[in-house]
Amino acid sequence: MMTKYYIAYGSNLHLEQMAKRCPTAKVVGKSEIKDHTLTFRGTDNRSFATVEPCKGDSVPILVWLIAPDDEKELDIYEEYPDLYRKEVMEVIVDNQPVNAMVYIMNEGRPLNLPSKEYYLTILEGYNSAGFDVEYLNIAMENSVEKMNNIKKNTRLDYAVYEFPFGLLKIGYKKSVLTMVKKIDETSDYGRKTEFTERVYREIMEYLNGERISFDITYNLEGTDFQKRVWEEIARIPYGETRTYKEIATRVGNVNASRAVGMANNKNPIMIIVPCHRVVGTNGNLIGYAGGIEMKKELLDMEEKVIMEVVRKH
Incomplete structure (x- = not known):
């Protein structure tokens, strides 16, 4: 019988639910999807988990070994290919690389929060797998934050400067610093002001070993x-x-x-x-x-x- 590895990161972390849906499936280990983040997309009462590229982040997962009949049941549950598509990712299980199938939500769905029932199903899966529940909560908070940012659609003033590591993007609102970020390239250098000049000057003084603290008012948004x-x-x-x-x-x-x-x-x-x-x-x-x-x-x-x-x- 042909089998394959399958990655679960959402509701299929729930062992009891998977046992009913895919009775021959077996957990082979825990791992993570590197450079991806967990988020939620869909419409009201039909918002579900997916993973999306995010450099530096990682998503905790269970890796299952599934049979063809298990995959058919998963295809139905995941509404493949209308809602989710299938991709193959390399993950590490027991210090060995394996290629595993994963369901990724198709593009075009808006950010949205999942139902309480769906969230609690994933939460129970996190608890049974021994994953850090804080990660799931942060994924929820990040979805809310992104939704709010889209709604606000606030304009961020910024200026871009050259510095020893590439380009430095300085974001601000009036005379309050909101962002300092290294970027690779840009065609828009923003608008330099007396405030951004001061921020840039202090950062360069720090990089030259001439400053050990900063005298800049900033606001951390998160x-x-x-x-x-x-x-x-x-x-x-x-x-x-x-x-x-x-x-x-x-x-x-x-x-x-x-x-x-x-x-x-x-x-x-x-x-x-x-x-x-x-x-x-x-x-x-x-x-x-x-x-x-x-x-x-x-x-x-x-x-x-x-x-x-x-x-x-």
Whole structure:
């Protein structure tokens, strides 16, 4: 009998539900879909989970071994091919790469929140699999945030400057900083103001080792959990680092290291809110939106400045 690997990230994490739907299916392990995020799309009362590309993020999954009859039942449940399409992704199970089939929602569905029943089904699946429930809650919050942003359709003023790592996009509302982001390219350099010039000047002073703190008023826009993480990151002293687990402990959930990593990667004001100072458990340089090389250079620069200060005293 032909079998294949199947990736579950939503309601099919629910073991009892899968046992009824696909009685011959077996869980072979846990894994993650890297560089993707969990979100919800659809219409009222028919909004379901899907995964979408998102650099630096990852989605916890169960990998099943399914038979042809199981796949037929899944096709019906997932409304294939009208609602979902099938793709094949490589994931790691027991330290080995496997190619697994996954259902991805077709384009064109709006962001929307799932029904309470559907959410609770996924939640039970997260609990039984031992996944971090905070990730699911953040996915819900992110969907709400994206929906609100679309509704607001607010215009963000910005200016783009060249800096040693490429292009730096500085977003602002009046004289309040809302974004500092490294971008690869642009054809629109925005509108430079006295405020953006000051922000850029302070960032360049920092990069040149001439400044260890910033005198810029900023506003962090995100979910409640994200803002707690970012506020904790902002407290990390110049020249020091904290691990994801340490940040998770400080925000009140020692098991939320993965969720902290996601929030860290979505920090809207890099450098000034120093997400580059958050490292892996063994000091590994992981999960930086500006790239690992930039993260390393920033930490090396800070260490060099601190050592020079110590030498002089």
